[in-house]
Amino acid sequence: MLKEYCISDRTFRKISQLVYNSIGIKLKKNKKAMLKSRLIGRLIELDLENFDQYYKFLINSKEEFDNLINFVTTNVTSFFREDHHFDYLISKVLPELEANKDTKKIRCWSAGCSSGEEAYSIAIVLSEYFDGQDWDFKILATDINKEVLYKACEGVYSKEELKGVSEAIINKYFKLIKKNNKVYFKIRKNLREKIVFKKVNLKPGSYYPIKSKLDFIFCRNVFIYFDHHTRKKISNKFYKLLREGGYLFLGNSDTMFAIDSFDKKWRVANITTYQKLD
Ligand SMILES: C[S@@+](CC[C@H](N)C(=O)[O-])C[C@H]1O[C@@H](n2cnc3c(N)ncnc32)[C@H](O)[C@@H]1O
The missing domain is CATH 1.10.155.10 (Chemotaxis receptor methyltransferase CheR, N-terminal domain)
Structure with a gap:
């Protein structure tokens, strides 16, 4: 029984x-x-x-x-999820960086990256935008869940997981591989090298392995799992890590939880997108 x-x-x-x-x-x-x-x-x-x-x-x-x-932990994610953030990167954030930066360097963070789709989407957008130019960009991608991080590091996805990604992007940034007689798509080495995956706990009091100021942070659909106190502490830490004028992208479901801790240090730049004020 x-x-x-x-x-x-x-x-x-x-x-x-x-x-x-x-x-x-x-x-x-x-x-x-x-x-x-x-x-x-x-x-x-x-x-x-x-x-x-x-x-x-x-x-x-x-x-x-x-x-x-x-x-x-809940690890739901997908390529180019909440695509208005990627549109905003292309139309506003990257042109601003291109016009104003002294060095041709971009440093950003996908915090709570789950199985890597968000970090690879950022890498694809940056690669496309700076195609043929000598801009140096690096993405730190972190999560607390070892299992999803392992998948992120491997960078292997099924056809279903690439739903909505154009054929042109798939052909340019993925190569076909076979695993257990099934076809999968593996991120190409030159794109994979743009990302460092690490296990990092976002909980206040934990160490964030970030040495230079960041141009933008994606922390989408993670705040929803934290209480007000935790969200406030983490958003203050993000504030310190961003350079002046840097951007914080939260998820669609995160906004209402975070906004009241944002006071006068942030400008609402776009849908769930916040810019660090001086
Ligand atoms: C719903 S997923 C969001 C994935 C991606 N950012 C997106 O929007 O598609 C939330 C992720 O946050 C991670 N997470 C939850 N608590 C965390 C913590 N304390 N530190 C780091 N990551 C955490 C989970 O493991 C999970 O992968």
Whole structure:
């Protein structure tokens, strides 16, 4: 007979407190069923009797904690998602950088990059825009979830994952490969080299490996998972990392959560796009 696993409110609270303390994501009570269904497989694999045993195992295993993070993060993404941001990059941000920068260098960050589609979309836009010119651009792309970062580093996508990307762009920036007798598309080396993928926790208090000022930051559809306090702290950190006039792109669903912490330091430049004021 199939075993019935139950997670008590107390154990759920203890697990969600651990998650909040380490990555800043608050698992509300209505996420209890989701957490339970995502973790039952682990209980079976680890041959554990109940969620209390799982909690005890969790607090003693760094590896299991990484697994838990992979389970609780939502990684939905796609190439050129919320394309108005890319249109704004092309029509406003890049011409501004081209006209005003002393050096032909662009440094930017895809924070919460998931499986890499956002970072590669930025790289494609920059490559197309500066085609044939000697501009040097680098993208830092980071996430907390090791599993999606692994996929991002590989840069291999299925035809379905490239839905909406034009044939011309696919032919120029991807090469066909075969894996398990199926056809996939792998990012070409010259584009892959523009991006450094790293595991970085955005939670306030964590180290962000950024040495020079950034021209723009994409942090889209990540703030939605944080509480007000966390969003405020992170947006202040972003502010310090951007050069004057630099841009912060949030996701469509993030705006209403962030705007009240933005005070007079930011200008609303476009849809969910904010410019750092002096
Ligand atoms: C919904 S995805 C957004 C992906 C991409 N930015 C987009 O808009 O398509 C949110 C990503 O944020 C990451 N994330 C959540 N909490 C994080 C944290 N504390 N530090 C770094 N990344 C985090 C998740 O792992 C997930 O991949």
